[in-house]
Amino acid sequence: MTSFRSAVSADARSAFLEALRATLPGLQLLTDAAETERYRFDETEYTRPGQPLGVAFPTSTADVSEIVRLAAEHAVPLVPRGAGSGLSGGATAVDGALTVVLTRMDRILEIDRANMAAVVQPGVINADLGRAAAEAGLFYPPDPASFEWCTIGGNIAENSGGLRCVKYGVTRDFVLGLQVVLADGSVIRTGGKNAKDVAGYDLTAIFVGSEGTLGIVTEATLRLVPAPAPKLTLLAFFPSVVAAGAAVAAITEAGIVPVTLELMDAFTVRAVDEWHHLGLDRDAAAMLMIESDAGGARADEELSGAADACLIAGATSVLRAADAVEADWLRQARRAAPGALERAGVARMDDIGVPRACVPQMLSEIERISAEHGLPVGVFGHAGDGNLHPTFVVDRGDPTAERRINAARAAIYASAVALGGTITGEHGTGTAKKGYLELQRGADAVAVMRAIKQALDPAGILNPGKVL
Numbered sequence: 001m002t003s004f005r006s007a008v009s010a011d012a013r014s015a016f017l018e019a020l021r022a023t024l025p026g027l028q029l030l031t032d033a034a035e036t037e038r039y040r041f042d043e044t045e046y047t048r049p050g051q052p053l054g055v056a057f058p059t060s061t062a063d064v065s066e067i068v069r070l071a072a073e074h075a076v077p078l079v080p081r082g083a084g085s086g087l088s089g090g091a092t093a094v095d096g097a098l099t100v101v102l103t104r105m106d107r108i109l110e111i112d113r114a115n116m117a118a119v120v121q122p123g124v125i126n127a128d129l130g131r132a133a134a135e136a137g138l139f140y141p142p143d144p145a146s147f148e149w150c151t152i153g154g155n156i157a158e159n160s161g162g163l164r165c166v167k168y169g170v171t172r173d174f175v176l177g178l179q180v181v182l183a184d185g186s187v188i189r190t191g192g193k194n195a196k197d198v199a200g201y202d203l204t205a206i207f208v209g210s211e212g213t214l215g216i217v218t219e220a221t222l223r224l225v226p227a228p229a230p231k232l233t234l235l236a237f238f239p240s241v242v243a244a245g246a247a248v249a250a251i252t253e254a255g256i257v258p259v260t261l262e263l264m265d266a267f268t269v270r271a272v273d274e275w276h277h278l279g280l281d282r283d284a285a286a287m288l289m290i291e292s293d294a295g296g297a298r299a300d301e302e303l304s305g306a307a308d309a310c311l312i313a314g315a316t317s318v319l320r321a322a323d324a325v326e327a328d329w330l331r332q333a334r335r336a337a338p339g340a341l342e343r344a345g346v347a348r349m350d351d352i353g354v355p356r357a358c359v360p361q362m363l364s365e366i367e368r369i370s371a372e373h374g375l376p377v378g379v380f381g382h383a384g385d386g387n388l389h390p391t392f393v394v395d396r397g398d399p400t401a402e403r404r405i406n407a408a409r410a411a412i413y414a415s416a417v418a419l420g421g422t423i424t425g426e427h428g429t430g431t432a433k434k435g436y437l438e439l440q441r442g443a444d445a446v447a448v449m450r451a452i453k454q455a456l457d458p459a460g461i462l463n464p465g466k467v468l
């Protein structure tokens with residue numbers, strides 16, 4: 001990674017901070033290392049963030065525009081940041097850069113029922129938007145498992161997925177338009193409330209998933225949909241992960257589109273049950289959580305079809321929630337998975353995707369690779385999307401862990417790509433996977449990405465060293 005601390009002189013850095021204080025006297029700006037420390041990391045294990053020049057908390061688009069304008073003038077790099085829940089090192093600090101935390105821009109500006117749209121600032125928490133939409137009888141589907149603390153700006157920058165993507169799609173499918181501060185401080189809009197709008201290049205699509213490297217999102221217009229019926233929930237337990245994978249493939253093949261189709265392996269089931277005592281089958285090798293929000297008889301049909309597919313694939317038991325309270329209780333099992341694995345040691349959560357029908361093969365590959373590298377692994381994830389999170393759990397302080405994990409990760413990415421899959425389904429490239437981007441996309445496609453970066457950020461001040 002480029003060290004901007006050495007590239008930008010100490011004088012230029014102080015001149016930048018001075019100009020920032022003079023131009024935006026009300027801006028909260030932290031420069032003390034003890035205070036900036038908690039903004040250096042995101043949730044990715046084994047990252048090595050730099051020492052930031054400072055951390056700023058803008059409260060308006062005008063603030064962000066001014067910060068970027070001054071940064072460009074002084075050639076100081078910037079790291080946009082939401083809640084810091086990222087799992088690819090995207091928001092980690094860069095040496096000599098100013099981290100720009102967008103969480104104070106947290107207003108829901110409008111819930112527009114007539115146009116089925118919401119206009120929000122980037123620091124709005126995903127779950128808060130969900131609740132505001134629900135109050136208006138509407139629904140914002142993308143729901144990363146971190147939905148109670150991750151921000152919409154982070155969701156857009158990562159093109160995040162979640163537990164409802166199998167039916168509704170990912171963040172990209174709900175972004176109608178953005179307000180973006182570009183690398184010179186100018187502000188553009190890329191779309192708005194139009195349901196259809198194809199004028200010129202699709203700039204919204206370029207910024208979605210760009211991980212803060214092409215511009216800073218300061219407002220988003222998001223598509224809402226009618227509120228669905230309350231969910232029906234089912235858990236199925238299997239004697240092997242491959243049998244669970246086969247059930248996923250069978251459900252897809254039967255044309256059933258549940259709202260949620262999540263998988264947890266034995267390691268994860270046990271870790272969750274030891275923590276929350278939910279009464280899960282601790283002897284099972286895998287568990288699927290399947291939900292329908294289709295409502296009424298259709299929901300019943302969907303879950304019965306899914307239950308049949310599970311039993312045919314070899315499920316040893318199928319448990320259906322009697323009511324919403326019990327469904328909430330069962331849902332906790334999946335929501336608790338990342339936290340439960342973290343309790344067991346250092347949990348390095350990964351993220352790969354394969355075409356849905358390849359889930360059983362990918363699960364076997366993960367089993368094989370973790371055994372070969374002697375690494376305990378918990379696998380859970382959005383199996384209905386073919387998106388799995390193999391999570392290596394190692395002892396804190398094991399000096400060989402990082403090296404072994406890196407070797408296993410490389411093998412897992414190679415297997416995913418060989419199956420026609422991807423090195424990341426939803427967590428993004430950040431710093432964690434940029435070394436594998438060419439493996440995934442090929443040199444020519446990465447060259448096109450570099451050309452876009454060069455066109456939008458010629459001085460390379462936006463989130464340097466991330467993605468590319």
Ligand SMILES: Cc1cc2nc3c(=O)[nH]c(=O)nc-3n(C[C@H](O)[C@H](O)[C@H](O)COP(=O)(O)OP(=O)(O)OC[C@H]3O[C@@H](n4cnc5c(N)ncnc54)[C@H](O)[C@@H]3O)c2cc1C
Nearest residue numbers: 082083084085086090145151153154155157160161212217
């Ligand atoms: C327990 C747990 C569960 C998770 N579950 C899921 C899941 O189910 N699905 C999923 O997809 N992810 C999941 N994640 C990953 C993470 O929560 C998402 O990537 C989330 O979208 C990040 O949001 P954030 O606000 O924390 O962004 P940050 O981590 O702060 O930043 C992420 C990236 O976005 C950029 N960025 C942030 N705000 C802006 C902005 N306004 N403009 C431009 N760039 C910006 C940053 O530079 C960085 O590159 C999970 C993480 C945890 C810890």
